[in-house]
Amino acid sequence: MPAMQAVHVRELQKRYGATRAVNGASFSVEQGEIFGIIGANGSGKTTTVECLQGLRKPDGGEIRVLGLDPQSQRDQLRHRIGSQLQESALPDRLRVWEALDLFGALSPKSRDWRELVREWGLTGKEGAAFADLSGGQRQRLFVALALVNEPEIVFLDEMTTGLDPAGRHAAWELVRDVRRRGTTVVLVTHFMDEAEDLCDRIAVFRQGEVTAIDSPAGLVQRYVNASTVRFSHDGDEPLSLEGCPGLNEVRREGTQYSATGEGPLLAHVASRLAAQGVYPADLRVERATLEQAYLRMTEAEGAAV
Amino acid sequence: MSVLRKLAWVEVKLFFREPLALIIAFAFPFFMFFVLVGVFGNEADSDPEDIEVWRGGGPADYYVSTYVGLVMAAAGLVTLPLRIADYRERGVLRRYRAAGVSAPVMIGSQVLVASAMSVIAAIGIVVLSTTVYGTVLPESWPLVIAGSVVGLLTFAAFGVLLGAVVPSVRAAQGLGFSLFFVMLMISGSGPPREVLTSSMRMLSNVLPLTHVNLLLQDAWLGFGWSWDAALVATGFFVASGVLAARFFRWE
Numbered sequence: 001m002p003a004m005q006a007v008h009v010r011e012l013q014k015r016y017g018a019t020r021a022v023n024g025a026s027f028s029v030e031q032g033e034i035f036g037i038i039g040a041n042g043s044g045k046t047t048t049v050e051c052l053q054g055l056r057k058p059d060g061g062e063i064r065v066l067g068l069d070p071q072s073q074r075d076q077l078r079h080r081i082g083s084q085l086q087e088s089a090l091p092d093r094l095r096v097w098e099a100l101d102l103f104g105a106l107s108p109k110s111r112d113w114r115e116l117v118r119e120w121g122l123t124g125k126e127g128a129a130f131a132d133l134s135g136g137q138r139q140r141l142f143v144a145l146a147l148v149n150e151p152e153i154v155f156l157d158e159m160t161t162g163l164d165p166a167g168r169h170a171a172w173e174l175v176r177d178v179r180r181r182g183t184t185v186v187l188v189t190h191f192m193d194e195a196e197d198l199c200d201r202i203a204v205f206r207q208g209e210v211t212a213i214d215s216p217a218g219l220v221q222r223y224v225n226a227s228t229v230r231f232s233h234d235g236d237e238p239l240s241l242e243g244c245p246g247l248n249e250v251r252r253e254g255t256q257y258s259a260t261g262e263g264p265l266l267a268h269v270a271s272r273l274a275a276q277g278v279y280p281a282d283l284r285v286e287r288a289t290l291e292q293a294y295l296r297m298t299e300a301e302g303a304a305v
Numbered sequence: 306m307s308v309l310r311k312l313a314w315v316e317v318k319l320f321f322r323e324p325l326a327l328i329i330a331f332a333f334p335f336f337m338f339f340v341l342v343g344v345f346g347n348e349a350d351s352d353p354e355d356i357e358v359w360r361g362g363g364p365a366d367y368y369v370s371t372y373v374g375l376v377m378a379a380a381g382l383v384t385l386p387l388r389i390a391d392y393r394e395r396g397v398l399r400r401y402r403a404a405g406v407s408a409p410v411m412i413g414s415q416v417l418v419a420s421a422m423s424v425i426a427a428i429g430i431v432v433l434s435t436t437v438y439g440t441v442l443p444e445s446w447p448l449v450i451a452g453s454v455v456g457l458l459t460f461a462a463f464g465v466l467l468g469a470v471v472p473s474v475r476a477a478q479g480l481g482f483s484l485f486f487v488m489l490m491i492s493g494s495g496p497p498r499e500v501l502t503s504s505m506r507m508l509s510n511v512l513p514l515t516h517v518n519l520l521l522q523d524a525w526l527g528f529g530w531s532w533d534a535a536l537v538a539t540g541f542f543v544a545s546g547v548l549a550a551r552f553f554r555w556e
Contacts, residue, residue: 055403075405083403088396093322098315105311106404129322145404 006031006066006153006184007052013060014047014208021047023208024061029153034175034185036195036216038294039205045188046086048205049155052186053083066152079107082151084142086158086188092131096122096141099130100148107149119174120144121167135162143171147178154178157188172198192291204294206301216290223296224288229259229269231280239278244268308406312414320418329383329485330376330422331429337494338372338430347438358499360526365438369431370449370525371493374456374518376426378492380419381460382467382485388415389468390477398555408553416461423457444527452524452535456517459538462545463513469552493518513541 007029014022022044029035037045050056051063054070054077063070068077090099097113104110117126120140125133133141139162146154156175160168168191175198179185189195195202196216204212204219212219226248233239234255241250246263259269266285273280320326345364350356359367389412392398401411434440443449467484471477489495491505492514498506509515520534 053403055399078403078405085396085399085403088400088403090400091319091392091397093319094315098318102311102315103404106308106406145400149404 004031005029005064006033007035007186008064009048009052009061010063011061012048012051012058012063014044014051014056014058020208022051022058025203025205025208025210026061027203027210027213029184029186031184032179032182033200034179034187034198036199036202037186037188037205038190038192038195038202040298041190043205044208045205046157049157049186049188050085053081053155054078055083055085079109079149080152082146082149082154082183084146084154084156084159086161088142090130090141093129095127095129096133097126099141099145103145104148109150110148111150113148116144116148119177121170136164136167139163140167140171143174147183151183153184153186155186155188159187159189160191160194168194192289192294196290202290204297206298211301212297219297220288220290220293223293223300225262226260226288227262227265228286229261229266229283230257230286231269231273231283232256233278233280235278239273239276241269241272244272309410309413309417312406312410313417316414316418317421320422325387326384326422329379331426334372334376334379334426335430335433337375337489338368338434341368341495342434342438347440358497360522360528362441362526363438365434365440366526367497367522368494369434369440370443370521371518372430372434373427373449373453374492374514374521375489375494376430377420377423377453377456377460377517378488378514379426379485380423381462381464382488383481384419384422385415385461385464386467386471386477386481387474388419389465390471390474393468393554393556394474396556402555408555412465412549412553416465419464420457420461423460424453427453441526443525445524445529448524448530449521451530452517452520455520455535455538455542459513459517459542459545462542462549466545466549466552469549469554488512488514491515493522513538516541 005028009028010026012022012025025044025048037048039045047056051058052065052070054074057071065077066080070077096117100113100116104113117123120143122137122140122144125137130138139159143156143159146156160171163171172194175185187195187198199216201213201215202219203210212222214222232255238252239257241247241259244261245268246265247259247261250257250259259265270283342365347363347365349359349363398411435442467481468477471480491501491509492512498509501509516534516537520531520538523529523531523534
């Protein structure tokens, strides 16, 4: 069974004193996948990935990473995984190239630091001390360090925290590149757009448990069925969309129409408009985002508690 | 082994980029030594009381061995604990650990570098004091070298222990500097032991630097190997080492 699975977690338990940080989480990550872990602060995301990397000892449950136990077989595992840890740092006066060179030397195989500097947009900063880097540059250096040993799985924990929007999108592109080279990516994030854009599948954590695992589209569909169709029309006669299957509500503000409903709403609306001889050039559908689905999910769970 | 070498080399470079480390390891002991020797000179006095205070030599002869001890204490009381606490507090240790650096290699690189810097500072003090003040060279080189090894080990273990138990960098600074200045004042690198009050001398007997200094001074001035001092210093080394191994934390 777990031969093709990069990560296999069953009934993971981890307590800190009386606090149950992880309480029976189970999931698996396929090889070559970008797997997202999302959830509120304190929902057990970071603790879980730290257990996967052998940095914390679980109190119960089973973990296999590349078929190995991260605790008892840590030495075999550590050179095959890459870690970008949350809340870690480097010595203040350590220079960018020295960090990459040092971390490369810690592993039997490693990539040339010059390549990584170029890929991760640190050209010109090779000789800069860690303390003099901006937040975004530090973050990029950490991701580069996580990849210096050509890992089979890389764990990225809050990878884009501190990056500006352009930096985040550039980082996403690089993560896709990493996967294209065959590396499995486990991505912990609290940015829903990041998870939606990058991940093949996402595990939603809540109070140490996994409450849902699905593709981003699957999660959206599961929790927010509705979509909104928008178009503009400036005829005097109000348009009628009544009887459109799945339609819940139509709103009109000046020339702008918006219709919300479920199912294949766009196709139905288009056919109703065409029947009336109306062909709006800007007819479009807006699907709910993962963020909306996530908020819906947490509301629903909050209500259930 | 290559990991240890690489890590140690990086730490050497970092050491020389850190002004505080340089001040504590080099500037401060040199300054203190030359102030004291500047004040007291190196004339062996004929006054019998003075002969007893300076153990038969000149003041500079008396101090040179205690400053070899002091630079080791600076490494163990300030450099090592501050570095370890800082790396732990800021997540540097976590980062190294995730990359597969083991605790012995991590600690080993720190100890190697701090000890190497102490040796360089000690050699600097001896060279300058012999050339400037004409202080005596060790009566017995083998015993001074043996005493130095005991001193280095004692303060390396003590420094790792301090680094392991302090909760924060601020605590490391407070505790490390306090211990350093107390030892500087009453362990033989400040006023000679002979002129200390009896309660001061009692306090000084529980401090590791007192014994390291006695061990070095006896060997230096021709009083031979002090088994008492060697035993107490070794006791500090073993106890600190065991406790440090027990209490070391990555985060």
